[in-house]
Amino acid sequence: MLVTTGSAKPMKYMTAEELAALMKSGEKVPSKDFLVVDVRDDDFAGGNIVGARNHPANKFMLSVPGLVKETKDLPLVVFHCALSQIRGPKAARIYEETRKNLFPDATGEIVVLREGFTKFQSLYKNDPTLVEKWDEQYWSSEWS
Structure with missing residues (x-):
């Protein structure tokens, strides 16, 4: 499903179930066919999607050129934060603009995980092939 985020073209979203x-x-092989980029900051400590790379939003501008160079040939890059309302979509837009400037011919798809890690962990926290380092104490109080 496409949703406009204010950028020149609509941002694409992927559901937790699709991911x-x-x-x-x-x-599909992680880091070869797709990469999940988690831009959560301190909230990364509560668990993560297996194989996700943490590029904290508060340092994203510094890491995005290197990330683009490493991933420019990947068919799919999925961005998310806790809810994918601000940090995830913003990082995806910055990544897309940086990639367009550095590698105008790159064609890989850039998407945002709808409802972020909060939704993903609520569905898959007990599946070790999908979620790792999940901390029940972290999620039980504020997020459940």
Whole structure:
């Protein structure tokens, strides 16, 4: 589903179920066929999507050129934060603009995980192939 985020073109979103299906399909290899980029800051401590790379939003502008160079040939890059309302979409837009400037011919898809890690962990926290380092104490008080 496409939703306009104020950038020149609509931002694409992927649901938690779609990402889980992609990860479990066995057809796609993380870091070769896709990469999940988690831009949460301190809230990364409560657990993460297996294989996700943490590029904190508060330092994203410094890390984005290197990230773009490493991932320019990937078919899919998925961004998220806790809820994917501000940090995730903003990082995806910055990544997209940086990639366009550095590698205008790059064609990989850039998407945002709808409802972020909060939704993903609520569905898959007990699946070690999808979520790692999940901290029950972190999520039980504020997020459940």
